[in-house]
Amino acid sequence: MVVCGQKSWFVFIYAKALLKLYEDQLAPAVGPKKRATHPDLYDRLLAAGMQPDFPRPSPALSMAWTGQIFSAALGLLGMLLVIRMTAE
Numbered sequence: 001m002v003v004c005g006q007k008s009w010f011v012f013i014y015a016k017a018l019l020k021l022y023e024d025q026l027a028p029a030v031g032p033k034k035r036a037t038h039p040d041l042y043d044r045l046l047a048a049g050m051q052p053d054f055p056r057p058s059p060a061l062s063m064a065w066t067g068q069i070f071s072a073a074l075g076l077l078g079m080l081l082v083i084r085m086t087a088e
Contacts, residue, residue, distance in 0.1 A: 015048035028060035 022041050029041045045052050
């Protein structure tokens with residue numbers, strides 16, 4: 001169970017909704033980058049005065065090696081497609 005501190009009720013509702021969105025999307029509570037645009041979910045919950053019922057997880061990996069290979073292959077395929085379309 002999540003415990004709320006002495007914050008306003010709408011901050012608590014916002015934090016609960018944010019937690020539900022992250023759970024539904026299977027997004028990590030702590031992202032891979034230290035300097036991201038938005039703070040991590042865990043830090044946002046703490047700032048809202050909520051203590052999550054899970055310990056702070058280790059940062060997620062940025063991309064698996066299979067994702068890097070897939071991205072490189074997709075980039076090569078796109079490059080070959082552009083070269084073929086412009087050669088005609």
